[in-house]
Every structure is written in structure tokens, then in C-alpha cells.
Amino acid sequence: MTIPADERRARITGIVRELGTVRVVDLAARLGVPAVTVRRDVAALAHAGRLRRSHGAVSLPPGPESAGRSGRADGRGRVVGMLVPAVGSSYDEVIAGARSAAAAAGARLVLGVARSGAGDERAQVERLLESAADGLLLTPGRHPAHRAEEYDWLAGLPVPAVLVEPPAGPVSPGTGLDAVGADHRHGVLLALRHLRALGHRGVLLAARGDTRTARAVRTGYAEAVRLLDLEPQPVLDPQPPGTPSADPDPDPDPERVADRIAAAAGTGVRAVLVHDDQDAIHLPSLLRARGLRVPDDVALISYGDGFAALAAPPLTAVASPDLAVGATALDLLLRRLSAGAELPAHHVALLPSLKVRTSCGGAG
Structure with a gap:
């Protein structure tokens, strides 16, 4: 799916600020979007006074006074x-x-x-x-x-x-x-709606409960299951059982999560949303060791897109703006x-x- 326009334009501005002068085609390659889309974004940013266009290249407008023209x-x-x-x-x-x-x-x-x-x-x-x-x-x-x-x-x-x-x-x-x-509940709804469209009636969620994003993902999961008429499933917590509450960042237990996913697959639940991508990226190899292949046997979506594209196979991911x-x-x-x-x-x-x-x- 395309990157939202606000996020694309923030990235374009950041790249130009970092590199000085950048060709439109290079911006398009960095963002992974069509050059025609980048040209429209650059035109809008130039109209707002935030960028300057010249012969297929983009640069920052001269002088600090440009901030006053930016809107x-x-x-x-x-x-x-x-x-x-x-x-x-x-x-x-x-x-x-x-x-x-x-x-x-x-x-x-x-x-x-x-x-x-x-x-x-x-x-x-x-x-x-x-x-x-x-x-x-x-x-x-x-x-x-x-x-x-x-x-x-x-x-x-x-x-x-x-x-x-x-x-x-x-x-x-x-x-x-x-x-x-970011509206993380909406992000969960996007993921579960996509899995529902692929024919999954039940979707597992693996998410810790000790960060604000994870708690929002859990809340969004409960709402999305109800809205999409999915079969409710117990939430899998990657945090090891018995972890002291004073530990602000315990190491996850991907082996235990993989066991639970494999057990659920045996009952016909073959889709899972994992928060976050650093936890999700371990799962394809762990599931393969349990006789399950992603995506043939288990459909996997990551909540978080920092590293998801680098996984094998590349992970479908909810990208926070x-x-x-x-x-x-x-x-x-x-x-x-x-x-x-x-x-x-x-x-x-x-x-x-x-x-x-x-x-x-x-x-x-």
C-alpha cells in the first residue's frame, strides 16, 4: 500500500535536509514510490515554501526566512x-x-x-x-x-x-x-480486516502488555474481532511467565510463542498478528522447525515495520506514521x-x- 501523503512529505523534507540537493528520481527510489507521486508531493511542498524545485532536482529554499512562508x-x-x-x-x-x-x-x-x-x-x-x-x-x-x-x-x-x-x-x-x-486500534483493524478477506475466521494476537503501544494493540484487537465477527482467541504474551513487574524490558520468549501458534494451527487457527516486528521476524524459522511454513501454513502480519521487509519471507506489516x-x-x-x-x-x-x-x- 502507498505511504500516506503527510508521511511521504515529511520523509522527503528530511532527505532533502540531510543531503542538500536531491533528484526527484532518487527520492522516488529511496521512498519506493512512483516518481509521478514524488513530483506531486514536491510540487505541494514547493508551493508551501518548504522546498525549491529546479531542473528535476529538489533543494531547501534559501535563508531562514523560508520558515515564515511554510504555512x-x-x-x-x-x-x-x-x-x-x-x-x-x-x-x-x-x-x-x-x-x-x-x-x-x-x-x-x-x-x-x-x-x-x-x-x-x-x-x-x-x-x-x-x-x-x-x-x-x-x-x-x-x-x-x-x-x-x-x-x-x-x-x-x-x-x-x-x-x-x-x-x-x-x-x-x-x-x-x-x-x-498514531491510532493503533485502527492499525489492528487494517491487519485483521485483510486476514478476514483472505478467509481466516480466527486470528491470534501475540503482544506484550507492558508498553502503551502494545496495550493499544490489545484493545484494538478486541474491538476488531467483534467488528469483523471473528472467532475470539486468547492473547499470547511474548513476555516470559513470572517476569518481575519491576523489569521494564524483559526479553521475549519466541520459542514459547511459536509453540502456542503451532498448537493453534492444529485446531484450524492459521493466522497471527505479532507486536512488534522485532518479535515477529523470529517466527518463520521457529515455525518451520515445528513443521509449519509462512505463509503456506500460517499467515503472519507484524505490527511494526522497522525491520519487517528484511525478514524471510518479507513480512506484511502495519506501519505506524x-x-x-x-x-x-x-x-x-x-x-x-x-x-x-x-x-x-x-x-x-x-x-x-x-x-x-x-x-x-x-x-x-
Whole structure:
């Protein structure tokens, strides 16, 4: 399936910022989309003042004054603090999207990483504020053991803030703040709807319960099973049984998950959605050792597309719009800094896409 336009354009801007001047055909090759699609995107970005076209090549417009013509709030001289729970993960794409949007608007992004819970998150926010941050992009409350009252400080922040990939629910911390995230429940619905169209009446889900994305995937699975009239199946947890709750990142147990998938295949349930792609990429070889081939005997979809295309066979995957999440959050914060309280609070949900490859059988 095609990459959503917002995500394509965020990627195009990031590539041009990284490389300087890039040919349209090279952009198309990097993105894996037709050149005619890239030309349309480049035309739209050029019209907005974010890129410049010349003889089949694309570059950034000259001078910082271009940020004021981009259609977004002027970020010149602004400092934006960004708090994430980790780097070297899916948050890298979110950071890249925010960084590209900040640079295009003339703002400066300052990064803070909080690895050890609510106390560390608050300390990192204080450090970002000491860096003269005009506004904040925050990803708080990563672990389910965190209590809502640990984040009461969100309501007393001295600068505007946008929550990035916020916790779900109307009583979550910072409910009244602006928020931008991916609609992971919709992403699950895309995957299960595709498997349902291929004739599967039951679909397994393998997903841990200790991250916010995994919890959203579990919620989306229950909703999609009901909406699509699928046969409910027990959720498989890749986390080893008996893992202490204090362990924030236990190693998964792919052997145990493969055993459960093989057992379900024996009862006729031969489709599985796995969160995330790093867990899913192990399964084809493990299932082959159990006498099952992907996709001939088991249809497999990964929730997450960082490495899915590199698997053998390549994995059909739900791709989260992480670049666009970062860019949209940064743009919204700059709008908030310009408009103040006159701008109503925004809760923005961007839709994932389904990239159909070999592992689920059937064409897109």
C-alpha cells in the first residue's frame, strides 16, 4: 500500500535536509514510490515554501526566512524541549519527524531521555526548562505500573506542551493538553480486516502488555474481532511467565510463542498478528522447525515495520506514521506558542497503513 501523503512529505523534507540537493528520481527510489507521486508531493511542498524545485532536482529554499512562508507557525528563535523514554527504537522516527519540522520552521530541538519512570521524567523536564525551552513535546507514563497521580505536575507546566503518543482514556494524565499520536486500534483493524478477506475466521494476537503501544494493540484487537465477527482467541504474551513487574524490558520468549501458534494451527487457527516486528521476524524459522511454513501454513502480519521487509519471507506489516507524528506534534506546538489559549486543545490521531508483502499470502 502507498505511504500516506503527510508521511511521504515529511520523509522527503528530511532527505532533502540531510543531503542538500536531491533528484526527484532518487527520492522516488529511496521512498519506493512512483516518481509521478514524488513530483506531486514536491510540487505541494514547493508551493508551501518548504522546498525549491529546479531542473528535476529538489533543494531547501534559501535563508531562514523560508520558515515564515511554510504555512506553519513561525518557529524562528524558538527552543522546543522533547522528552522520550528511549532512543534506538521506534521513537527514533518520531524524533526525526520533529527534528525535520523544527529545522524547516527555524526552531531548535533539545532532546531529553527518561529511562527510569515518572521521577526521572520530571527531572528531565526540569532540565529541558532550564535549557530555556519555549514549549515541550512529552511522552510520559510509558510503564503500566505508573499511577496517574504521578503526573499531576503536567497540569502545572510553565510552558505549553504537546503529548506525543499519549496514554489512552479520558482520565489519563494531561487530558486537557494538546496531543498527537498514531491510532493503533485502527492499525489492528487494517491487519485483521485483510486476514478476514483472505478467509481466516480466527486470528491470534501475540503482544506484550507492558508498553502503551502494545496495550493499544490489545484493545484494538478486541474491538476488531467483534467488528469483523471473528472467532475470539486468547492473547499470547511474548513476555516470559513470572517476569518481575519491576523489569521494564524483559526479553521475549519466541520459542514459547511459536509453540502456542503451532498448537493453534492444529485446531484450524492459521493466522497471527505479532507486536512488534522485532518479535515477529523470529517466527518463520521457529515455525518451520515445528513443521509449519509462512505463509503456506500460517499467515503472519507484524505490527511494526522497522525491520519487517528484511525478514524471510518479507513480512506484511502495519506501519505506524511515526515521522508524521513527530512533525505534526512539532507543528501543533508552534501553533500553540503563536495562538496561546485562543487555540482549542487538539487531540490528533494519525492513521497507520498496511504494507502487504509475502508473509500473509494473497496480494494487496
